[in-house]
Amino acid sequence: MDLIHTSIELILGFIALLIVTKLIGNRQISQITPFDFISAIVLGELLGNAIYDREISIFHILYALFLWGMLMLTVEMLTQKYLKVRGFLEGNPSIVIRKGVIDRDELKKNRLDINELQNLLRQKDVFSIREVEYAILESDGKISVLKKSKYMVPTNEDLKLSEKPVYLPVTFIIDGEVLWDNVKACGFEEEWLIKQLKRHGIDKPEDVFYAEWKEDEGMYVLPFEHK
Structure with missing residues (x-):
């Protein structure tokens, strides 16, 4: 009982x-x-x-x-x-680096020392404080960084390159199981999928560990590794 x-x-x-x-x-x-x-x-x-x-x-x-x-x-x-x-209840974001200068008062208010600040910056692939123009400590404890212009990655606009369309990759197969809803949403059928797999030397979906489709690049297929 x-x-x-x-x-x-x-x-x-x-x-x-x-x-x-x-x-x-x-x-x-x-x-x-x-x-x-x-x-x-x-x-x-x-x-x-x-x-x-x-x-x-x-x-x-x-x-x-x-x-x-x-x-x-x-x-x-x-x-x-x-x-x-x-x-x-949730807290407000704090600007801990303003115009390249560390705001010590904001660090103290958020009980953050310089080592912890450097740790957070490294998680954003920033390894030197000199690269940072602004850094904002978010309410969830993460940090958002705006780099100085000379440390920013150049954009297509900066390089005067023409814009290209961006396509979202769609997962078709995971662990040998076909996600038919995704396949059909992209306008394809089973026969098409099998042909695509054969082009990669695979006979059936069960042999595929992961497969995705991207409109500008086609199928990307990872088969199971057979020992």
């Missing part, structure tokens, strides 16, 4: 947690603010502690998840509507 009771609570808790997560919205890990991180931990703790506490009923579990989810959803709505609330 204990196993059945625990199973029921886990299933209901899982469903409730999934619903709450979908209501709040999806974010990448890099986009999670400190408030989001703490809220997610509390949400997991509510479910975990409630499931293994025999004095708490399934109703209490669902109620706790629902109430916490509504509180999080309310905060999300407030941050979208009011800038002051958004700045208080």
